[in-house]
Amino acid sequence: MFDQKYKQDYDRDGFVVVREFLQGDDLRQLTSNLDRYIRDVVPTLPDGSAFFQNRSDPESLKQLQHMDDAFFDEYRQHPRWCELATLLVGEPINVQGPEWFNKPPGAEHPTPPHQDNYYFCLKPANVVTLWLALDSTDEENGCIRYVRGSHREGVRSHNATEVLGFSQGITDYGDDDEARAVPMCLQPGDLIAHHGETVHRADPNRSNRSRRAFAMVCRGVSCQRDEEAYGRYMSAMKQQHSSMGLEAI
Numbered sequence: 001m002f003d004q005k006y007k008q009d010y011d012r013d014g015f016v017v018v019r020e021f022l023q024g025d026d027l028r029q030l031t032s033n034l035d036r037y038i039r040d041v042v043p044t045l046p047d048g049s050a051f052f053q054n055r056s057d058p059e060s061l062k063q064l065q066h067m068d069d070a071f072f073d074e075y076r077q078h079p080r081w082c083e084l085a086t087l088l089v090g091e092p093i094n095v096q097g098p099e100w101f102n103k104p105p106g107a108e109h110p111t112p113p114h115q116d117n118y119y120f121c122l123k124p125a126n127v128v129t130l131w132l133a134l135d136s137t138d139e140e141n142g143c144i145r146y147v148r149g150s151h152r153e154g155v156r157s158h159n160a161t162e163v164l165g166f167s168q169g170i171t172d173y174g175d176d177d178e179a180r181a182v183p184m185c186l187q188p189g190d191l192i193a194h195h196g197e198t199v200h201r202a203d204p205n206r207s208n209r210s211r212r213a214f215a216m217v218c219r220g221v222s223c224q225r226d227e228e229a230y231g232r233y234m235s236a237m238k239q240q241h242s243s244m245g246l247e248a249i
Contacts, residue, residue, distance in 0.1 A: 002087050006193075010088050010128075014151030014198035017184060018084065021191035022132060026080075030214060031134060033071045034100060041069060053107065062107070064100040072098050076216065081130060085218035088128045088193055096217040101131075103142045103205035110204050111142070112161045112169030113177065115150075116217070117196035119168065121230040125155075126220035127196035133186035134212040141207040144192065144200050145181040151195035160239075170199060 002018070010016040022030065042050050042061065049067075053060035076095040085093050103109075117125045137143040158168040177199060184192055194200060196219075205211055 002084055004087075006084070007087055007090075010193060010195065013146070013148045013182075015146045015148075015182075015184075015192055015194040015200075016088075017186070018191045018193065019187075020189055021080070021084075022189045027189050030075070030132075033069075033075075034134075034214065037064075037067065037069055037072070038100075053104065053109070060104055062102050062104065062109075065097070067098050067100070081216060082218070084191075084193065085128055085130060085216075089126050089218065089220040091126065091220040091222060093218040093220060094223075096219065099215045099217075101213045101215065103202070103211040105141075105205060105208045105210060107142070107205040109163050111144070111200075111202035112163055112166050113147075113173040113199055113201035114158065114166060114169050115155055115197050115199055116194075118155055118158045120196060120217070120219070121226040122196065122219060122223040123226055124220075124222060125151075125196045126223055127217060128193050128219075129196070129215055129217050131192045131194070131213050131215045133188055133190050133192075134214060135188060135210050137184070137186045137211050137213075139183050139185070139203070140205075141209050141211040142202045142205040143183050143185055143211070144202050145183050146192075146194060147177045147199040148180045148182055150177070150180070150199040151197040153197075155197060156199065173199070173201070 006016050006018065038061065042064065049065055050061065051063040053062055075098065082093065082095065085095070116129055117127060120127060131144070135141075157171045159171045161167060161169040163169070181201070186192070
């Protein structure tokens with residue numbers, strides 16, 4: 001059982017940290033299957049499911065989505081993840097497909113400030129992203145920074161970026177946002193849960209260490225997708241991929 005304080009902090013700040021969310025065999029099982037998927041499945045995937053800084057360099061893998069795999073299909077129903085997500089959104093949930101993120105050592109790309117629900121286009125925005133650290137994350141290797149309380153301020157204006165995997169970024173992010181931004185330093189197995197409309201960003205990885213993470217998106221059953229807005233987002237994403245010479249999925 002998770003303490004109600006997680007819910008209180010999440011509602012107030014738009015994010016909450018759960019230390020040692022996964023440990024021991026649970027964490028080893030997940031990382032082992034991620035290693036297997038990257039080794040055996042990723043080489044067969046289309047461009048839109050596996051993003052590389054340099055497609056010819058397997059070590060530059062930076063993001064995975066649409067992870068169609070028996071282990072991860074079942075993992076979406078993991079009781080610990082589902083219990084936390086249900087507590088935070090306050091209603092039954094639907095769990096979306098998992099994702100994997102990495103900032104390889106020396107990665108020069110920042111993660112632009114954005115709100116996940118600009119991509120999801122859900123109303124109401126009762127959706128949470130559960131982001132599990134697989135490496136130690138700190139300010140040197142590009143930890144996530146959350147703008148405290150920004151989830152209560154609505155969806156901001158976004159526009160196209162040049163960062164693969166984050167096709168849209170907030171256009172008016174400024175000093176007031178940065179003054180409220182909280183860097184989240186984590187250890188492997190720690191988890192951050194953030195609201196779909198919480199503004200967040202990350203710096204480049206200036207270290208010689210990876211910054212890997214595993215995430216799942218959980219949306220309340222009351223959420224409905226704005227199909228018109230989602231269509232516009234998908235069109236913009238496809239334009240970005242096309243401009244980068246990537247195959248559409």
